Amino acid sequence: MREITESTIQAVEAKARSMRRHIISMLGAAGSGHSGGSLSAADIVACLYFWEMNVDPLQPHMPGRDRFVLSKGHAAPVLYAALAEKGYFPIAELETLRKLGSPLQGHPDMRKLAGVEASSGSLGQGISWAVGMALAEKMDEASDYRIYALLGDGEIEEGLVWEALMAAAHYKLDNLTAFLDHNQLQIDGPISEVMSPEPVADKFRAFGWETLVIDGHDPGQIMQALEVARNTKGKPTAIIADTVKGKGCSFMENKAEWHGTAPNREQTSQALQELESPITKA
Amino acid sequence: MEKQATRDAYGKALVELGHRYQDVVVLDADLSKSTKTAEFAQTFPRRFINAGIAEQNMMGMAAGLAASGKIAFASSFAIFAAGRAFEIVRNSLAYANLSVKICATHAGLTVGEDGGSHQSVEDIAIMRCIPNMTVVVPADGTTTRKAVEAVYHRPGPVYLRLGRPAVPVLYDDSMDFQIGKGVELRQGRDATLIGCGIMVAKCLEAADRLQAEGIQVSVVDMHTVKPLDRELIELKARETGAILTVEEHSILGGLGGAVCEAVCELFPVPVVRMGINDLFGQSGTPDELLEYYGLSVAGIVANTHRLLSKK
Numbered sequence: 066m067r068e069i070t071e072s073t074i075q076a077v078e079a080k081a082r083s084m085r086r087h088i089i090s091m092l093g094a095a096g097s098g099h100s101g102g103s104l105s106a107a108d109i110v111a112c113l114y115f116w117e118m119n120v121d122p123l124q125p126h127m128p129g130r131d132r133f134v135l136s137k138g139h140a141a142p143v144l145y146a147a148l149a150e151k152g153y154f155p156i157a158e159l160e161t162l163r164k165l166g167s168p169l170q171g172h173p174d175m176r177k178l179a180g181v182e183a184s185s186g187s188l189g190q191g192i193s194w195a196v197g198m199a200l201a202e203k204m205d206e207a208s209d210y211r212i213y214a215l216l217g218d219g220e221i222e223e224g225l226v227w228e229a230l231m232a233a234a235h236y237k238l239d240n241l242t243a244f245l246d247h248n249q250l251q252i253d254g255p256i257s258e259v260m261s262p263e264p265v266a267d268k269f270r271a272f273g274w275e276t277l278v279i280d281g282h283d284p285g286q287i288m289q290a291l292e293v294a295r296n297t298k299g300k301p302t303a304i305i306a307d308t309v310k311g312k313g314c315s316f317m318e319n320k321a322e323w324h325g326t327a328p329n330r331e332q333t334s335q336a337l338q339e340l341e342s343p344i345t346k347a
Numbered sequence: 348m349e350k351q352a353t354r355d356a357y358g359k360a361l362v363e364l365g366h367r368y369q370d371v372v373v374l375d376a377d378l379s380k381s382t383k384t385a386e387f388a389q390t391f392p393r394r395f396i397n398a399g400i401a402e403q404n405m406m407g408m409a410a411g412l413a414a415s416g417k418i419a420f421a422s423s424f425a426i427f428a429a430g431r432a433f434e435i436v437r438n439s440l441a442y443a444n445l446s447v448k449i450c451a452t453h454a455g456l457t458v459g460e461d462g463g464s465h466q467s468v469e470d471i472a473i474m475r476c477i478p479n480m481t482v483v484v485p486a487d488g489t490t491t492r493k494a495v496e497a498v499y500h501r502p503g504p505v506y507l508r509l510g511r512p513a514v515p516v517l518y519d520d521s522m523d524f525q526i527g528k529g530v531e532l533r534q535g536r537d538a539t540l541i542g543c544g545i546m547v548a549k550c551l552e553a554a555d556r557l558q559a560e561g562i563q564v565s566v567v568d569m570h571t572v573k574p575l576d577r578e579l580i581e582l583k584a585r586e587t588g589a590i591l592t593v594e595e596h597s598i599l600g601g602l603g604g605a606v607c608e609a610v611c612e613l614f615p616v617p618v619v620r621m622g623i624n625d626l627f628g629q630s631g632t633p634d635e636l637l638e639y640y641g642l643s644v645a646g647i648v649a650n651t652h653r654l655l656s657k658k
Contacts, residue, residue, distance in 0.1 A: 128416075132415075134411075174442075174443075175414070175443055176443060176444060182414065183410070183411075183414060183443070184438070184439070184442050184443040186438075187434060187435075187438040187439075189403075189407075190410075190435055190438060190439045192407075193403070193404050193406075193408055193411065193435070193439070194408075194410045194411035194439060195411060196404070196407070196411060197407065197408035197409060197410055197411020197412040197413075197414070197415070197419075198411040198412070198414060198415050199411070200396060200408060200412060201372075201411065201412045201415030202415070204372070204393060204394060204417075225404060225407065225435070228398075228399075228401035228403060228404035229404050229407060231399070231401070231404075232398060232399070232401070232404055232408065235399075236396075
């Protein structure tokens with residue numbers, strides 16, 4: 066699975082497309098939730114679950130599994146879409162998103178849904194968990210697994226993120242890879258206007274991380290970056306993924322107002338129509 | 348009387364625990380010499396994580412360690428563990444119901460000279476209202492040692508509140524420590540003094556003085572503030588008809604608040620709460636501060652008289 070070939074890339078692209086359709090459907094059914102940041106992260110999460118990570122939906126608590134922490138937990142739909150596609154639970158259950166009694170909580174809840182590794186979503190906390198998980202892996206000499214985290218670019222305005230980044234480099238956690246979903250938008254507008262964290266790559270480097278900047282919608286680049294991360298020793302790797310908020314849905318793309326909004330019935334069917342045909346590369 | 352600070356007992360108990368259980372890991376935030384986790388750090392360097400001066404990340408990392416199967420003990424001063432890191436404790440530890448044991452030292456006024464900014468007088472209240480959280484406030488070194496073992500075995504997050512100064516050792520090794528079970532140290536029919544932490548020893552001393560005046564009081568060491576021993580509280584309310592609560596904490600929301608909640612629902616009797624009267628602390632020696640804020644043996648005796656006048 067881990068070769069980078071035209072066919073593995075196409076397989077991941079197909080999964081990402083299915084995941085985007087699931088995201089639209091479940092948000093449409095829920096009537097609320099975070100569309101833009103779920104869609105922007107779909108290609109990254111698809112690469113992780115369908116190319117990179119050693120996980121088994123039949124053994125969700127397998128000790129040697131790789132771990133993924135969705136630090137930007139409001140993008141829960143992208144995680145649920147990946148878990149359902151992977152076979153952790155039936156795809157039909159996605160329609161219960163955000164409903165009373167559903168394991169698909171508004172933000173991920175590890176106690177309600179197998180496959181969720183961290184109850185994240187209060188921003189900044191997931192990366193801190195991921196650092197703790199990477200420390201635990203290092204402590205156990207027999208273990209050999211990797212930890213992945215996905216941060217939002219608005220999320221990194223939280224001070225806790227930088228405490229965690231500092232600790233990861235200090236403890237030389239080369240088993241940890243963090244993606245930054247760099248879609249440039251947060252609830253109140255462009256990150257550059259609300260509270261600019263730029264230059265983000267320089268900041269990650271200054272905090273001691275091996276830092277790569279890639280196109281976060283190009284599975285081939287994502288896979289290559291994951292290879293670099295795997296081969297980097299003595300420090301954690303940050304993959305700054307340039308993305309488009311709302312990617313794949315024309316009327317959502319690059320619009321901050323789609324951060325925390327779900328599509329209505331008409332918008333849902335329009336989005337699903339757009340996602341029926343293969344996404345053409347720009 | 349032999350004296351030991353509960354933080355010293357904690358440091359020693361952690362090392363014993365580390366020898367017995369390989370899954371124990373300890374985190375600190377640049378205060379290991381003060382919280383007494385330093386000995387664990389020296390004995391088990393691979394299982395010790397210094398977070399630096401970053402209590403929020405300490406709690407977050409503890410969550411990740413616990414989610415990976417470790418039993419994490421995370422220490423700092425109470426003001427930072429319960430205060431600075433509150434929302435991480437709430438969301439990363441308690442909401443996820445992870446086995447992280449927050450062992451917070453330097454609680455209350457007896458931090459002393461560092462002053463009000465560092466004297467946590469709200470932590471019991473803050474921690475008590477978080478779902479899944481257990482709150483234990485040991486009175487002495489023996490209780491602390493037993494509590495460390497007990498909280499290791501208890502699933503989920505725990506807040507263990509420890510102090511800076513040396514306090515009398517009240518129990519020998521035969522003490523039966525059970526989370527959620529108060530200990531009745533003395534029996535008397537006129538009133539019940541319910542204390543926690545370092546105030547238990549002062550309650551016992553006050554009971555002696557009251558006895559000399561012909562007043563017989565019960566003394567309960569309520570080492571677990573949550574889950575609260577409601578049965579024992581109801582029993583003492585019925586038996587003695589008056590309750591005095593004594594804690595090195597605000598009178599709002601701590602032991603006194605918890606006892607009042609139980610008493611008014613189960614068997615209403617007069618209650619007087621002793622603690623810090625909705626004030627911040629200040630610099631001074633621990634003894635001076637306890638005296639200044641009324642948390643003295645004389646204060647307990649006077650308040651018992653006030654309580655008895657309400658019966």
